[in-house]
Amino acid sequence: xxxxxxxxxxxxxxxxxxxxxxxxxxxxxxxxxxxxxxxxxxxxxxxxxxxxxxxxxxxxxxxxxxxxxxxxxxxxxxxxxxxxxxxxxxxxxxxxxxxxxxxxxxxxxxxxxxxxxxxxxxxxxxxxxxxxxxxxxxxxxxxxxxxxxxxxxxxxxxxxxxxxxxxxxxxxxxxxxxxxxxxxxxxxxxxxxxxxxxxxxxxxxxxxxxxxxxxxxxxxxxxxxxxxxxxxxxxxxxxxxxx
Amino acid sequence: xxxxxxxxxxxxxxxxxxxxxxxxxxxxxxxxxxxxxxxxxxxxxxxxxxxxxxxxxxxxxxxxxxxxxxxxxxxxxxxxxxxxxxxxxxxxxxxxxxxxxxxxxxxxxxxxxxxxxxxxxxxxxxxxxxxxxxxxxxxxxxxxxxxxxxxxxxxxxxxxxxxxxxxxxxxxxxxxxxxxxxxxxxxxxxxxxxxxxxxxxxxxxxxxxxxxxxxxxxxxxxxxxxxxxxxxxxxxxxxxxxx
Numbered sequence: 339x340x341x342x343x344x345x346x347x348x349x350x351x352x353x354x355x356x357x358x359x360x361x362x363x364x365x366x367x368x369x370x371x372x373x374x375x376x377x378x379x380x381x382x383x384x385x386x387x388x389x390x391x392x393x394x395x396x397x398x399x400x401x402x403x404x405x406x407x408x409x410x411x412x413x414x415x416x417x418x419x420x421x422x423x424x425x426x427x428x429x430x431x432x433x434x435x436x437x438x439x440x441x442x443x444x445x446x447x448x449x450x451x452x453x454x455x456x457x458x459x460x461x462x463x464x465x466x467x468x469x470x471x472x473x474x475x476x477x478x479x480x481x482x483x484x485x486x487x488x489x490x491x492x493x494x495x496x497x498x499x500x501x502x503x504x505x506x507x508x509x510x511x512x513x514x515x516x517x518x519x520x521x522x523x524x525x526x527x528x529x530x531x532x533x534x535x536x537x538x539x540x541x542x543x544x545x546x547x548x549x550x551x552x553x554x555x556x557x558x559x560x561x562x563x564x565x566x567x568x569x570x571x572x573x574x575x576x577x578x579x580x581x
Numbered sequence: 582x583x584x585x586x587x588x589x590x591x592x593x594x595x596x597x598x599x600x601x602x603x604x605x606x607x608x609x610x611x612x613x614x615x616x617x618x619x620x621x622x623x624x625x626x627x628x629x630x631x632x633x634x635x636x637x638x639x640x641x642x643x644x645x646x647x648x649x650x651x652x653x654x655x656x657x658x659x660x661x662x663x664x665x666x667x668x669x670x671x672x673x674x675x676x677x678x679x680x681x682x683x684x685x686x687x688x689x690x691x692x693x694x695x696x697x698x699x700x701x702x703x704x705x706x707x708x709x710x711x712x713x714x715x716x717x718x719x720x721x722x723x724x725x726x727x728x729x730x731x732x733x734x735x736x737x738x739x740x741x742x743x744x745x746x747x748x749x750x751x752x753x754x755x756x757x758x759x760x761x762x763x764x765x766x767x768x769x770x771x772x773x774x775x776x777x778x779x780x781x782x783x784x785x786x787x788x789x790x791x792x793x794x795x796x797x798x799x800x801x802x803x804x805x806x807x808x809x810x811x812x813x814x815x816x817x818x819x820x821x822x823x824x
Contacts, residue, residue, distance in 0.1 A: 344684045348670075355672040418668030422729070425632040425664070426685045427657040579634065 341428040345436025346443070353444050362406060366448050369398055374455065386463025391455055392473040392548040396480050396541055399445075400513055403481055404505030406444070407488025408498045410437055411575065415496050424579060434572045438489055438564075445481035449474060469550030476547020479560040483540050484509045486567035493574045516542035583646060584609040585659075585737050585767035586631070590640035593626050600626040602791035603640070608767040608784075610736070613759060615782035615799065616771040619817050623791040624771040625665050628741050631769070632662040644737050658686070661735040663743055667726025671715035675706055675725055678714060679732060686733045700728040703758055719746040727755065731762075738768040744777060756781045775809045789817040 339347075353359040370391060374380050378390025414420035423433055459465045488505035495501050514520055516539025524532035536542060540563075543556045584607035593601040601623040608614050618624050629635040631642055633653045642649050645659035669678055679700060683693045701707050704724040709717055714725055723746050730738060743759070744752045759768060759781050772778065778785050779799045787795040787802075794816045795802060802812050 339684065339689070341685055344681065348673075348681045351677075352670065352672060417671065418664060418666055419670055421629070421632075421634050421664040422662075422668050425634050425657060425660075425662045426682065427654045428685060429654060576636075 340432075341426075342432045342436045342439065345423075345428065345433055346439040349437050349440030350443055353440070358406075358409075359444065362402060362444075363448050363451060366398060366402055367451060370394060370452060371455070373398070386459040386465040388455060388459060388465070388470050388473055389548060391452070392477065395449075395477045396513060396544055399477075399481055399484050400509050401506060403445070403484035404488045404502050404509060406441055407485055407492050407505060408502040409492070410441065410489050411493040412496060412498045412501055420579060430572050430575055434489070434568055434575065438485060438568055438571075441485050441489070442478075442482050445485065446478060449477055449481070466550065472550045472552050473548045475552060476544045479547065479557075480540060480544050482564050483512070483560055483567075486564040486571070487512070490567045490571040490574060493571050494578065512538060512540045514541070515539040583643075585645050586769065587643040588627075588631070588640075589642065591627065591630055591637050591642055592639045593623075593630060593635060594638045599791050601630070601637075604788070604791070604793055605640075606786060606793065606796060608769060610767050611764055612784055613763050613768045613770065613782045615778035615785040616769055616788065617773075617775070617778060617785055617813060618771075618788040620773075622789045622817070624788060625741055627788070628662075628739050628769065628771060629664075631739050632660065632664070633657050634664075658733075659735055660737045660739060661730035661733065663726050663730045663738075663740040665741040667723045669714045669722060669725050669729070672713060674711050674713055675701070675717075675728075676710045678725065679728055682729045683732055688733070696732055696734075699734075700732045703731055704728040705754065720748060720751050723747055724751070724755075736766055738762070738766055740768070740770045742772060743770055744772065744774065752777075775813060779809060787813060787816050 373394040374391040378393060380390050383390065411420065414423060424430065456470060459470075460467075484505075487508050488501070491504045491508065492498075492501045495504070515535040521532045521536055524535055543559055546553055546556050586608040588604060588606050591601055591604045592599065604623075604627060606614075616624050616627070626635060630637050631644065631649065633649050633656060637650070644656040647656035647659060649656045670681075673681070676697065679697050680693060683696050688696050701710060704727050706721070706724055706728055709721055714722060717725070723743070727740070727743055730740065740759075744755050747755060756777065759770065762768070763781075763783075770777075770782070782799055785795070785797065785799045785802055786793055795812075799809065803809055
């Protein structure tokens, strides 16, 4: 097995050895369920699809994913295990990617556990399961993008609270960039920035997935977005590991 | 045959503070080097640079012929490192933790089991192999860290305070272990305990304010009628009083 996967495996087992995993999953499932049925009007809409659910996932992840990533490097620093991990015969890139993959796999597990929603719509009607699958893929992409941001910020500070608040703020900027409020405001004043903001918006890309469209350029966007922040993570880590 | 550890003009600055100042020495196979110095003298920083955790400001070092800056993964492969405080992942069991380190170092299946059994026998950990590390006493935790460093039978061992927190019997055992391994390895241990240097080391280096002040066999450090204690105080305090 490659060192990256060994790191990821240990990390993932670590989530389930502490209450972190269970608290995260329970809160995610309760909130996503509650929002889908109440605010989302799951039954009242009379349509067998998961769009009420997919509408809320990016906003739930906005707070839950930084809670997951804030401890990623900060905890290693606190325990001193960062010294152990980075003196094992692996490259820093492998450590960074391993940790990211574990957190990503964990988000995938949390998403997979929302399967009762999928079962429900299939019992109630004949949904387009392709669209549902694309929606889930979009959620996973969104989680990956937030995770990469959060991981990089966790490497930059020793303090978990700071890591959390910064991650929420930065994730929010990328999530809100494409919203009409921001783009209208910008297009009236600085039209050039409005285009950039829309181009960098995570929600814009996610909406494509939620409508059932898996476009290559969206996948490329998310992949490069994630890689960029993982690269940033490695650079920050190299710079600040011994502080 | 070149020395297993070669340090060349290693320097590390933190801002205006020079933690390690132009340190050079070599350690050959069969040598046990005692690294002595007051707190903050630069012992740990030197060891962290050797282990590839802290990047030197200037100068370099080679571990078993591999440059720590140019071939870090190969250098780390040839080394067993016990970081200061022996950090480990508290939620993992002793076996899981050592298996993780073993897998990262490329062992699997039966070889991994054998390596684990040997390392646990050497450090007397068999009795607690299935206990989570956080439930262990300080002495056991230290030995888990030690087992991790010995696991792959590396030619170079760098141990930062390996006997700190152990009771007299355990100290004795660890010293015996170091002496048993000494003939085929190059070992650096840092310590505050001067009797330990006379007991296990073939050579002692005294470092203060980042500079090497003495480098000779422990017996040669002692002038007639003086204990190693007095020599240590004379060497490390004298310049400060003069200033």
